[in-house]
Amino acid sequence: MQQANPIMLSFILRRVLYTVPIMLGVSLVCFALVHISPGDPLVSILPPDASVELQEQMMAIYGFDKSYPEQFLRWLGLALQGDLGNSIASGRPVASEVLNAVGNTLVLAVTATIIGFTLGGLFGFVAGYFRDSWIDKLATAISVVGVSVPHYWLGMVMVIIFSVELRWLPATGAGPGGSSQWVWDWEHMQYLILPAVTMSVIPMGIVARTVRALVADILQQEFVSGLRAKGLLDRGVLAHVIKNAAPTALAVMGLQLGYLLGGSILIETVFSWPGTGFLLGQAIFQRDLPLLQGTILVLAMFFVILNLLVDVAQTSLDPRLQRG
Amino acid sequence: MAVTADTVAHLATIEKSQGYWRSVWTRFLRDKVAVCAGLVAAGLVLMAVFAPWIAPANPLDGSMIKRLSPIGTEGYPLGADELGRDMLSRLIYGARLSLFMGVVPVLIAFTIGAAIGIAAGYLGGWVNTITMRVLDVLYAFPSVLLAIAISGALGAGILNGLLSLTVVFIPPIARVAESVTTSVRKLEYIEAAQASGASSLRIVRDHVLGNVLGPIFVYATSLISVSMILAAGLSFLGLGVSPPNAEWGLMLNTLRNAIYVQPWLAALPGVMIFLTSISFNMLSDGLRSAMDVKQ
Numbered sequence: 272m273q274q275a276n277p278i279m280l281s282f283i284l285r286r287v288l289y290t291v292p293i294m295l296g297v298s299l300v301c302f303a304l305v306h307i308s309p310g311d312p313l314v315s316i317l318p319p320d321a322s323v324e325l326q327e328q329m330m331a332i333y334g335f336d337k338s339y340p341e342q343f344l345r346w347l348g349l350a351l352q353g354d355l356g357n358s359i360a361s362g363r364p365v366a367s368e369v370l371n372a373v374g375n376t377l378v379l380a381v382t383a384t385i386i387g388f389t390l391g392g393l394f395g396f397v398a399g400y401f402r403d404s405w406i407d408k409l410a411t412a413i414s415v416v417g418v419s420v421p422h423y424w425l426g427m428v429m430v431i432i433f434s435v436e437l438r439w440l441p442a443t444g445a446g447p448g449g450s451s452q453w454v455w456d457w458e459h460m461q462y463l464i465l466p467a468v469t470m471s472v473i474p475m476g477i478v479a480r481t482v483r484a485l486v487a488d489i490l491q492q493e494f495v496s497g498l499r500a501k502g503l504l505d506r507g508v509l510a511h512v513i514k515n516a517a518p519t520a521l522a523v524m525g526l527q528l529g530y531l532l533g534g535s536i537l538i539e540t541v542f543s544w545p546g547t548g549f550l551l552g553q554a555i556f557q558r559d560l561p562l563l564q565g566t567i568l569v570l571a572m573f574f575v576i577l578n579l580l581v582d583v584a585q586t587s588l589d590p591r592l593q594r595g
Numbered sequence: 596m597a598v599t600a601d602t603v604a605h606l607a608t609i610e611k612s613q614g615y616w617r618s619v620w621t622r623f624l625r626d627k628v629a630v631c632a633g634l635v636a637a638g639l640v641l642m643a644v645f646a647p648w649i650a651p652a653n654p655l656d657g658s659m660i661k662r663l664s665p666i667g668t669e670g671y672p673l674g675a676d677e678l679g680r681d682m683l684s685r686l687i688y689g690a691r692l693s694l695f696m697g698v699v700p701v702l703i704a705f706t707i708g709a710a711i712g713i714a715a716g717y718l719g720g721w722v723n724t725i726t727m728r729v730l731d732v733l734y735a736f737p738s739v740l741l742a743i744a745i746s747g748a749l750g751a752g753i754l755n756g757l758l759s760l761t762v763v764f765i766p767p768i769a770r771v772a773e774s775v776t777t778s779v780r781k782l783e784y785i786e787a788a789q790a791s792g793a794s795s796l797r798i799v800r801d802h803v804l805g806n807v808l809g810p811i812f813v814y815a816t817s818l819i820s821v822s823m824i825l826a827a828g829l830s831f832l833g834l835g836v837s838p839p840n841a842e843w844g845l846m847l848n849t850l851r852n853a854i855y856v857q858p859w860l861a862a863l864p865g866v867m868i869f870l871t872s873i874s875f876n877m878l879s880d881g882l883r884s885a886m887d888v889k890q
Contacts, residue, residue, distance in 0.1 A: 304744055305748065309749070419876045421828065421872065424868060427861065431861070436858065532737070533739060536740075556833060
């Protein structure tokens, strides 16, 4: 890589600084979640016949007797120290529950992104290269199906085909050891196949669409005809096309990973995959607001940071900015 | 003088738009895929409207002995669900709530988002900066997560579901509206209208709206497909529509336990969600190329 130039550095610095108010805003939204929910937040903790003194005591412990700005600052301060409160249902710290689950969600989302990116990139590339051929039409159809299919239903259909009818793969869970002991062996990986393949359909459709448009666009640019005129063979042209399409395609992949991390709740529910989505499902089902709030905060922060990384990576890969 | 300039610009937009819509329609009709998708979507809407006349049975009437009857049972062409209710009738009636939950949030978000985006784009300056930065915060959430966060906090219910989906779709629509309006605002004829003394409100109404609503609308239609999947997804999680209502996502949820008994029956509601989502998606694609909107 070339030496970073001042323009690029200042862009990156501004981009990093810009993330601070966004993170603050995101945490404000997460804080507000508990307060838009109807009903007294203490109802689920206290027994119905709790005395007034006990109620007031609990209000003070949880800080509900303070004003909203005070509560927000207190909550934010604790969250920055890694304290997201305790789950109402299990009584355990939310932070450790989320941390346990995040690993499993990452395993699922990263695998799905890799499958989706590889297949989508391939389909999109072939479609863009042989534009308007039958391959193009097929790839376009696949990408439309990919973005239109309700993935939770696709997950059910996969379970019906491969678990119920064929009995090839397990339907739910993450293998022996449950949620805490993920290992990359067949014993565990067979549980990953169905949810990961189901999940990969979303980025596949979007990546295929993007790459197709990119490739078709690049092939129409003058430098390609220039390369061809110079007598460069198809394979050489191909390398140039890949080089030019890669930064955008990788950026799309990064964003898709973020969407999958945040949007995995439906697929994790279908497959009972012990990740953050499953945790969210439980939080909703049991109206465990601290757990809901904490999980959403962590996932949204992941998304913000991933967005930042994608932007920075894309800037440093952009040849126009590298030259200054 | 001022009046003339304004009137000429006004007439020019009107004449352009009439010819434009005719050519959009002709181009749309030439697109076979889009026409087919449009017909399917129209069929689904008709099915929702005329559900009481089409459906063979009451979608809420169950029969304990008919529970989970397979597809093709006499009197139950598509089988019966876990409470012995006629599947075909529930799928037909399900179109009502499912389409409502999928389309209405996009419509409301289109109205609010377009208003915010056009105002921010036309006014520019600090109004623009503040509005867009606030929207950036909501944009910083993955859409599924934001929808689930809000309706998870608010609890189940049709209204809460509608509200959370609307909040999810306002930022992207406002963003598109802002960028389209900003580019239109810099065009010369707007400058001409401003120079001729037309008020901001009048310029927006007469010259800006006609040029920006099309692209914003096309973008909003592309969100209907996402909204359908998300809305049904909320009900699938136990948020959104509650039992015993017929709604496709909720039906998938309650039939999920029957997956080992009647697997293909359990998958039926998803077929309807898929069909709706894909037809709206292709309809929107066709609309975009017919209107020649670049995104």
